Amino acid sequence: MxxxxxxxxxxxxxxxxxxxxxxxxxxxxxxxxxxxxxxxxxxxxxxxxxxxxxxxxxxxxxxxxxxxxxxxxxxxxxxxxxxxxxxxxxxxxxxxxxxxxxxxxxxxxxxxxxxxxxARWLGLPEEDQLRGRGVSACATCDGFFFRGKEVVVVGGGNSAVEEALFLTNFAARVTLVHRRDSLRADKTNQARLFANPKIEVVWNAVVDRLEATADGLALAAVHLRDVRTGEVRRLAADGLFVAIGxxxxxxxxxxxxxxxxxxxxxxxxxxxxxxxxxxxxxxxxxxxxxxxxxxxxxxxxxxxxxxxxxxxxxxxxxxxxxxx
Incomplete structure (x- = not known):
């Protein structure tokens, strides 16, 4: 036309x-x-x-x-x-x-x-490669694929907390990573989060880089950097959910x-x-x-x-x- x-x-x-x-x-x-x-x-x-x-x-x-x-x-x-x-x-x-x-x-x-x-992404070079292969911005869409797996959620607002809580229906363990020492989510959501035994919170940390499996087809680990000390540690993970808006x-x-x-x-x-x-x-x-x-x-x-x-x-x- x-x-x-x-x-x-x-x-x-x-x-x-x-x-x-x-x-x-x-x-x-x-x-x-x-x-x-x-x-x-x-x-x-x-x-x-x-x-x-x-x-x-x-x-x-x-x-x-x-x-x-x-x-x-x-x-x-x-x-x-x-x-x-x-x-x-x-x-x-x-x-x-x-x-x-x-x-x-x-x-x-x-x-x-x-x-x-x-979705807002983290801007890491590995994100594009691993998007849909362990990296997601929608727990409701993709959480089902992580039954019995270990996953990481990045964010500190209501969306991140709700995604973390939702993922406990499937994942064996959920780690919430937040760059500050307190969450922006409302108090009710925070109470539910802290009461859930499947969820661990890592404070004052950001995702430094993503590690793929040897064949490059899936996420293997998330490397977290402490924003206060600069120390980087490796966290094995099958999934990463970016919930920053x-x-x-x-x-x-x-x-x-x-x-x-x-x-x-x-x-x-x-x-x-x-x-x-x-x-x-x-x-x-x-x-x-x-x-x-x-x-x-x-x-x-x-x-x-x-x-x-x-x-x-x-x-x-x-x-x-x-x-x-």
Whole structure:
């Protein structure tokens, strides 16, 4: 599809993870002729996940394979998939203007934002090699694979504590590593953590490097450095869970949509509707609690259905005014 001239669409979807593709599938079935801009990483975070065992209907599937199937499903239903990156949006009036890195421009009567979020990593050179081979940013996604194993969780907030507690359902031992001498997590979570005999806390330490097995295919150990003394010690570990936060991909929409302090898009209760009529947000871009493929897909469905209803009641293009 050529986008050399501005093109008008009833619905534009930004993002191609489970939320984006599901929104496209539902919108196509509603005859909205959706245009979906795939972004830098078509398929989203699942394309860097190996084993997925919590997707309904699949006892086991590879993350990239699951996303390839979603893309094929969307394409088969007529979703117009655009291999490009959105660089600018104007939500001050309808149709909304969506500018692409290629220089193309889309005009959208309604918009679904499904740009997702990215986990913060430690920045170690071994992380990329071992991601999906012992290194993870999602205990709910991958904890099942560490039954009877020894794992390390890095972080000091509620997310890290909750991940450590969750992992005790599977792991033989969980070591929580925190760079300070006290946790930021709330007192209730801390009490549960300290009461759990499976959990050990290592204070005032950071991960210095990761050690792979001889074949390089799995994590063997985590090397911890004491931030006070500089001493480094080796801790044998089968898994490392990085729980230092996520960053929602919402920079395009700052100053145009209402967001929380962390940059997640705010939506109405029981809805994907944002502060701008006709703009909907689905998936990790507005969900910092569950962050699961299945919940993202569910929100993608909601966004498409809400966009369909909005378009049915707002056939005329009209100025919306500048969003707060």
């Amino acid at each position: 050529s986008l050399s001239e501005p093109r008008h669409a009833r619905l534009v979807i930004i993002g191609s993870g489970p939320a984006g593709y599901t929104a496209g599938i539902y919108a196509a079935r509603a005859a909205l002729a959706p245009v979906l801009v795939q972004g830098l990483q078509p398929g989203g975070q699942l394309t860097i996940t190996t084993d997925v065992e919590n997707w309904p209907g699949d006892t086991h599937v590879q993350g990239p394979d699951l996303m390839a199937r979603m893309e094929a499903h969307a394409r088969a239903l007529g979703v117009d998939l655009v291999a490009d990156v959105v660089v600018r949006v104007d939500l001050s009036r309808r149709p909304f203007a969506v500018e692409l890195d290629s220089g193309g421009r889309l005009l959208a009567d309604s918009l679904v934002i499904a740009t997702g979020a990215t 996520h960053d929602p991909a919402t920079s395009l929409f700052r100053g145009q949509l209402e967001m929380d302090d962390a940059g997640y898009i705010l939506t109405r209760p029981d809805s994907t509707a944002t502060s701008v009529p006709g703009v909907f947000a689905a998936g990790d871009v507005r969900d910092k609690v569950f962050r699961q493929a299945v919940t993202s897909a569910g929100m993608g469905c909601m966004a498409a259905l809400e966009a369909e209803r909005f378009l049915a009641g707002h056939a005329e293009t009209r100025d919306l005014g500048v969003a707060a």
